[in-house]
Amino acid sequence: MASILCLLAGVLALLTGATPAQAGVLTRDEMVRRFPAPLIVGERDAELPVWPLFRQNATATELVGYVFESVDLAPIPGFSGVPLNLMVAIDPKGVFIGVEVLSHHEPVFLDGLGEAPLYQFVKQYKALSLKQNISIETGNHRARHADAAHAYIDGVSKATASVRIINQSVLAAALKVSRKKLGFAGGRDPDQIARVHPDVFRSMDLAQMQRDGLVQHLRVSNRDAEKLFAGSPGAGLDADALAHPDDVFIDLYLACVSVPSVGRNLLTPAAWRKLQGRLEEGDHALIAISSGRYSVTGEDFVRGSVPDRLLLRQDKLPIDMRDLDLDLKLAAPLEADSVTVFRVIAQAGLDPASPFELALPVTRNKGIVYPERITRELVVRYQLPADLVIAPEGNNKSWTAIWSGRRWELALLAVGLLVLGAALAMQKRLTAHAARFDWFRRAYLLFTIGFIGYYAQGQLSIVNLTGVIQALMARRSLEFLLFDPMTVCLWGFVLVSLLLWGRGTFCGWLCPFGALQELTGKLARWARVPQWRIKPHWDARLKRIKYVMLAGIVASAFFSSEITDKLVELEPFKTAITLNFVRSWPYVAYAVGLLLASSVVYKFFCRYLCPFGASLALLGKIRLLNWIPRYAECGTPCQTCRHRCDYQAIAPSGKVDYAECFQCMDCVVIYASDQQCALRITQIKRQRTIPIQPAARSQP
Template sequence: MNLLRLLICWLLLCAAAHAGTLTQAELARRFPAPLVVGEKSADIPAWPLFKQNGTVTELVGYAFESADLAPVPGFAGVPPNLLVVIDPKGTFLDVAVLSQHEPVFLEGLGEAPLREFLQQYRGRSLGQGITVGGGKGSLDGVSKATASVRIINQSVLSAALKVARAKLGFAQGRDPGRIGRIRMDVFAPLSLQEMLDAGLVRHVRVRRGDVERMFAGSSGAGLDAEALAQPDDVFIDLWVAWASVPAVGRNLLAPRTWTRLQGRLEPGDHALLVLTAGPHTLTGADFVRGSVPRGIVLRQDRLPVEMRDLDLEPRLADGVHLPADEMLLLRVIAQAGLDPACALDFALPVTRSKGIVYPERITREVAFSYRLPEAYYIAPERAAPAWQASWKARRVELIVLGVALSLLAAALWQQRRLVAHARRFAWLRRAWLLFTIGFIGYAAQAQLSIVNLTGIVQALRAGRGLDYLLFDPLTVALWAFVLVSLFIWGRGTFCGWLCPFGALQEFAGLAGQALRLPQVAVRRVLDARLKRVKYGVLAAILLAAVWAPAQADRLVELEPFKTAITLNFVRAWPFVVYAAGLLLVAMVVNKAFCRYLCPLGAALALLGRVRLLDWIPRRAECGTPCQTCRHRCGYNAIVPSGKVDYEECFQCMECVVIHASDEQCAPRILERKRSRTIPIVPAPDTIDRRA
């Protein structure tokens, strides 16, 4: 115990481990000449990468750390940190590991499979809707690490989308792969008035007096003499239409202009037609064709979306007459993620100057919106949470687990029927333990672990959510059942029936008995002391998870579950020797690891104190004088008084079998003997003679 106190004090003094962040110098080392690393952006933690091409400096892309932008916790509660590089079109140039704490990639599998997985991002676009293991076009997962790579995929995409939204004009708050789509098959001849009535063309008229009122109360008020003298005169007449929609473009534009427009747009691009009349223009005298007009701004979800002139001279269709002084066809690239299902928010900046030497510039905006009617686009599918893909992919395994757990709960609830025949119960239990090892352990990879708890501790400590747990549906389902069972039966349901490594130990014990190895019965005093060790191990791991996460990663290796179950003993030899050694010990000492070292068992024992039922039947004779169950209990979970210590009970139900047996339970045997006793009654003639 003194050693335990010293360990706890040392952990309390340790500082929490923080992942380092990249510096500009480190990035320069990773991206040498001819690339140049620019200064980190002020608005978002990303570094621009440039390349000198003759006399022109070209933007190659942006480099950033996923943990800075999307700290999605992994299964150790710590977010993976990845170096991500995307080009100006939103295509991945590289994704590399900076740090990660995923248990399956720390040892055993190692980082090599993770690095191979990350190589699949190269050349893929953010607009593709990248998924893991979803069929054709998706990323290939990693065996035994499906949930981890799904979390990593979410980290990469979430971080990259944030940079793309801030720097490349991608849609704010949405995956560009999940937006509305223009219906190219919908067309009907429409007149200009019919398009105006349907909302396909938006007309806005602003008078000079309207503009003057916008500047009221500011230093820009009263600077336009014409607005004061003639407030009802038109300042600007403006028409906006979604020209790449066939029902708009084919009716509004001349056939030749429509054909040329189609040839200039790439898949997913959009074109907007803007026509204006009046003294205010959108381009100005210094406007260059092919550039971005400064006189009109488009926003969606409060984020500016770039509109660039297509350098086409649009001509209107015959019969369409608009008094336009300027006409522009503006292109919005597909990567911008413009969503036809959402409103387009336009603004016309109007600037006035006051003063001569250093004039003060005052700007106000004429704002209006344009929404495409529903008949002309296909609404996007509602974006499902990323973890739902894991549940769909493993629905068969979830059904199998759900049916199995239901059968187990029903059997344990009907314990009298379950143990009615001792031999049949023994074989049923062994069959279930084989299912636990084969399906729950190796097939479903649903071995519960102390790592599940340390991950929650570290996530809560860092103020992160617990959504990452949903990426492993079978573990979530099993934990849900175990937590409910704690209220009914206590710790034993998991430790005795649902723990794959515990089942391996139980079979190791049976093998030891079959080989006639000497079975070590630990003296009760020593046994009681050794049982306290697992609580010290639990305390050390949880304290490390809070104060020294790097040490927690090492301490959780006291649990052999990852070696024996998750990685199937395919691991570095010290870990294999440790796990195999525990099984060898279990051949002579009944489930020694579970009883003395298991931190998860200690946690469940503490949580099991909320148990509502004393479900193991007892008699008045139990303990006084009968000690049969106590001596037969391989876990020393029955005290001399006959009371069951549920915190150390593994629900093997041997004592329940004894309690129900006429051949093993001493009080029942005594009752049977008494029922068979023939009372001595004097013969009638003897009574007569006495009389």
């Protein structure tokens, strides 16, 4: 049943739009405002979410460039866990026209440094080229000068991680557009990216790996290095090379160590496992093993940064790679002065099935005051054998590929939802034994917190609703929903459960933060923390607050995404579940404060403040079943369930308020219990009454 619901939800979301998935916010009117005459904004591309820019030149209309949003093409999660959205414009030669920030959630710029350094940082991309290797510089390195192959932009102190992610987002999105629209992909389709085959392994020694091209060896003597500069101003500037021409300039081994047939043969088992733990799906790792007087990293190299002395290129375009800061032990018999591993993230678009090159630039300076820089490159070409990669099947970045990649998570979720659906459908059997029901509920809440929440990141939120509203307002497709399969499946189940049982199924069983609150409250009771039961008239008034919050958030979604971004922080879900409390202290204090409040007032946030719960309560009005069984005597005179209801969702008359019911089923357990239900206890006592009978007369 749960699997069918997942499929139906996916089909429903797909039918809502037929254009490519878009999470961006720019409309045509906004584009025209940002790029006024004499520029002309063309129609949005039907194949790739980009806007072409034109200029009228006499009688001809010439292409000025393309504008796009990074979140549409490279949604790389920021430090907060949410992708930044940057507006990027490039010209037909791959030169940046400009970069602007549309939205972000980076704590260091929101809560610490302010946004001015962020805006200043992105301005530096103007006039830089995608054909340059763009590096972020800090400290003493800021004195380095750009050239045709290198560009340097100033970083932001105390925001190293955030600006690095911004740089990756800009470059990954721009590279995808340049490959697709500017012909920089060497004739291949940049959307058709092969993958390294994770299950193919061939046991080989170093010599075999070199013969198969899996390990490339470059040995350069001082004499060879000097020949690079022959006939140029750089000739004869290296005194050591002239004095010792036969000495080793560099002895370098290069390999794609994330390939099992390379990594498992080249590294020790412990080092291979360590490397695997640092890579995400689709990432690549390149290893450089070097010795000699010229190092790949250099004396001023900072661990964790982008290398200057080793460049990665494919289709003549540089691809960003970064030191993993890993010390790995080699299993192969190699002596080396340094072993460095570099990570290439999946969004960078490196195709392992196509050839790429690793270049080692060697620079000499002539002059003292204003030295002339002369650079030559040592280039190593690299290509994996066909049997070690999986050829692309269609667009492997489509939502169908994402669903396929998470099939085991979806299968486990389907089993969990199937178990919950069956349990709720057979509530009489489920609640027949109070102790057994308690164990089932606690186990399921732990499943919700651990798997649905922290592992699968399936926390439904008011953001799901505001995102749909904003997309519809901008007349964008809703296909972006399909790129989060856990959310789609959960929504499919929740919509059906709303029809059957109301809001309680999600709020009481499937909300990770709600489950975290409930277990916090139970732990507090076990520790004998005094509980505060709010008086009924105040309880009724406080429950209205969440509806006010919902109205404010929904209204803001129609006219201001900036205000919406601030208002949705009323939900602590991102802090507590998505970011696992790794956030600036005000957000953490707020989330922890709500958990502490729930330890004295049962599920405080869920009952009084949760705007998403309010939306489900309203949607739950279409509920078909009054599924909580009642006796005629419930409420008149029996008040047991009302007093035992922690959510105060039962009126003195015995009527259940389903909009405030969290389906904890405590009242259903009481209803079926001969030890807890006052009516059943009374009936049993009456059955045990011995009737009075007249004594038999004795015979004379």
